[in-house]
Amino acid sequence: MESVYLCLDVGGTEIKAAPVNEYGVLLASVRHFPARAKGAADCLMEHFCGIINEIRGSVSAPAGVRLAFPGPFDYEQGICLLQGLDKYDALYGVNLKRNLSERLKLPAESIRFANDAAAFALGEMGFGPGRNAGRSLFICIGTGCGSTFGTYGVPAPRGTYGVPDSGYLYDAPFLDGCIDDYLSRRGLMKLSKELTGTALDGRMLAQEAAGGSREALLCFRIFGERIRDALAPFLNAFRPEVLCFGGQIMRSSRFFLSPMEEYCAERGILLYLTEDTSIRTLQGLTRI
Numbered sequence: 552m553e554s555v556y557l558c559l560d561v562g563g564t565e566i567k568a569a570p571v572n573e574y575g576v577l578l579a580s581v582r583h584f585p586a587r588a589k590g591a592a593d594c595l596m597e598h599f600c601g602i603i604n605e606i607r608g609s610v611s612a613p614a615g616v617r618l619a620f621p622g623p624f625d626y627e628q629g630i631c632l633l634q635g636l637d638k639y640d641a642l643y644g645v646n647l648k649r650n651l652s653e654r655l656k657l658p659a660e661s662i663r664f665a666n667d668a669a670a671f672a673l674g675e676m677g678f679g680p681g682r683n684a685g686r687s688l689f690i691c692i693g694t695g696c697g698s699t700f701g702t703y704g705v706p707a708p709r710g711t712y713g714v715p716d717s718g719y720l721y722d723a724p725f726l727d728g729c730i731d732d733y734l735s736r737r738g739l740m741k742l743s744k745e746l747t748g749t750a751l752d753g754r755m756l757a758q759e760a761a762g763g764s765r766e767a768l769l770c771f772r773i774f775g776e777r778i779r780d781a782l783a784p785f786l787n788a789f790r791p792e793v794l795c796f797g798g799q800i801m802r803s804s805r806f807f808l809s810p811m812e813e814y815c816a817e818r819g820i821l822l823y824l825t826e827d828t829s830i831r832t833l834q835g836l837t838r839i
Contacts, residue, residue: 552608553572553574554572554573554596554611554612554614554615554619554837555570555571555572555573555578555611555613555614555766556570556571556572556573556614556615556616556836556837557603557606557607557613557615557616557804558570558571558614558616558617558618558619558833558836558837559599559602559603559616559617559619559836560619560670560754560829560832560833560836561599561618561619561620561621561667562585562586562587562621562667563586563588563637563638563639563694564585564586565583565584565585565586565638566580566583566585566586566599566602567582567583567584567829567833568581568582568602568603568605568606568816569581569582569606569733569833569834570607570608570610571614571689571750571789571836571837572598572833572837573614573834573837575674575677575678575834575837576835578832579608581705581829581830581833582602582605582606582631584598584602585625586638586720587816588638589637589638589640589641590641590798592641592642592645592650592762594655594797595639595642596645596647596650596654597649597654599618599647600651600655601714602614602653603655604655606805606835613657613661614661614836615657615662615663616651616655616657616661616662616663617662617663617664617665617836617837617839618647618662618663618664618665618836619664619665619666619667619786619832619833619836620647620664620665620667620833621633621636621638621666621667621830624664624666626663626664626666627647627650627661628646628648629646629647629651629659630644630645630646630647630648630663631643631645631647632644632714633643635809637719637779647662647664647797648662648663648664648772651735656719658795660839663836663839664839665712665835665839666697666699667691667832668689668691668697668699668719669699669706669835670832670833670835670836670839671689671691671697671699671797671828671831671832671835672687672689672699672701672706672795672827673699673705673706673834673836673838673839674830674831674832674833674835674836674838675687675689675795675797675825675831675835676701676704676705676835677834677838678773678807679795679825679831680793680795680821681701681792681795681821682704683703684701684703684791684792684793684821685703685792686700686701686702686789686790686791686792686793687700687701687702687709687746687793687794687795688700688701688782688785688786688789688791688793688794688795689701689702689793689795689797689812690734690782690795690796690797691793691796691797691798691828692734692735692736692796692798692800692801693735693736693798693799693800694722694736694737694777694795695731695735696720696721696730696731696734696735697719697721697798698719698720698721698735699718699719700713700714700718700791701748701791702715707716709766711775711789712788712789713785713788713789714789715785720781720782720785723781723785725777725781726777726781727806730781732761732775733779733781734769734777734781734785736752736753736800737773738777739751739752739753739756739759739774739800740752742770742773742774743756743767743770746766746770746773747759747766749771751767751770751805752771752801753800753802754802754803756770756771756803756806757802757803757806758773760803760806767806768806771803771806772806772807772810774807775807775808775809775810775811776804776810777809778808778810779810779811779814782794782811783814784819786814786820791818791820792821793822793823794811794815794820794821795822795823795824795825796808796822796823796824796825797824797825797828797831799828800829801824801825809811
């Protein structure tokens, strides 16, 4: 009998969830639920349990519950450490593993957590075009810049040459701040404010660019050059065979990805965009 996992991709705006078997096959369509990220701790725990019970459906004996959660978070112990980020503040210090185990009447060891960017990378390394790569780098641009360095299908172990000590690159210095300040939704909105006079997110800026706005097109061009320039030191040091991008902003990639495409083409790096970041994240959760 195949193992089936109840998987949740917990974001700050919404939660995506589905039952997924050990082969990465979604046994039902991805369900979307409001995150309610500013709610009280007890209400949030009830919300998580309600989602898990809804997607369980006819799965009589799930192999486990898997949750992708943004950091900071103690993933091994299941303790949320988010604070001051305007999402899930009420869960700071809460042991979600023990809490969910008690509420769902499931063994604590059957409930596991993973960083959302790491789960996305695990999904790509297990089920995506880069699954046979010896070295790969996965970048997910959204509210921040999530990243995972991969070696032979798993996150690169600590001490791997070219990988930051933390394993992530979001806090690496870049321009007058860090990478997260620029390769993110807020980074693009700040840039658009400077160039167009209005803070526009990726979708709105793409509409302006599609309409021929020179300012919007310039904004995207600079954004693309910043992506290339921010990632170049890591690509040069780590030398991945594969570079994969995810995140909703990639829907507008035709306006800004060309600098990165040219860079990768010159170095023989396979560059591709994931078709659905959420699906890959849910699939990746079956591999933790």
